[in-house]
Amino acid sequence: MTTHKTWSAEEKLQIVLEGVAPRANISEVCRRHGISSTAYYDWKTRALAGMKAGRKTTTGGAEKVLRHENARLKKLVAEYALINDRLQETLEGNPLGKNDGGSS
Numbered sequence: 276m277t278t279h280k281t282w283s284a285e286e287k288l289q290i291v292l293e294g295v296a297p298r299a300n301i302s303e304v305c306r307r308h309g310i311s312s313t314a315y316y317d318w319k320t321r322a323l324a325g326m327k328a329g330r331k332t333t334t335g336g337a338e339k340v341l342r343h344e345n346a347r348l349k350k351l352v353a354e355y356a357l358i359n360d361r362l363q364e365t366l367e368g369n370p371l372g373k374n375d376g377g378s379s
Contacts, residue, residue, distance in 0.1 A: 280309070287318045294319065 282290075294304045294315060305312050 282310075288322060290315065291319045291322050 294301050
């Protein structure tokens, strides 16, 4: 009776990566790990499909991160613009809250 090995996703990925390496011999990779070439190509197809699906998800996530960072940077620019205005008023002799020419 032959026992059937169950491969984890990590093991499958490692085997697929061995096969896509430059000058890799798929038959040798399959023989070394005791799998059929059909299993190898099935795992490779699934890995590539997962990468393609992951790219869509990652792009959406990256877009959200970029939008958040953009909002944060806009807030910083606004804060620095206010600080710059206050410094300019002070240097021109118009201290904060004294817009009446300093008579108060």
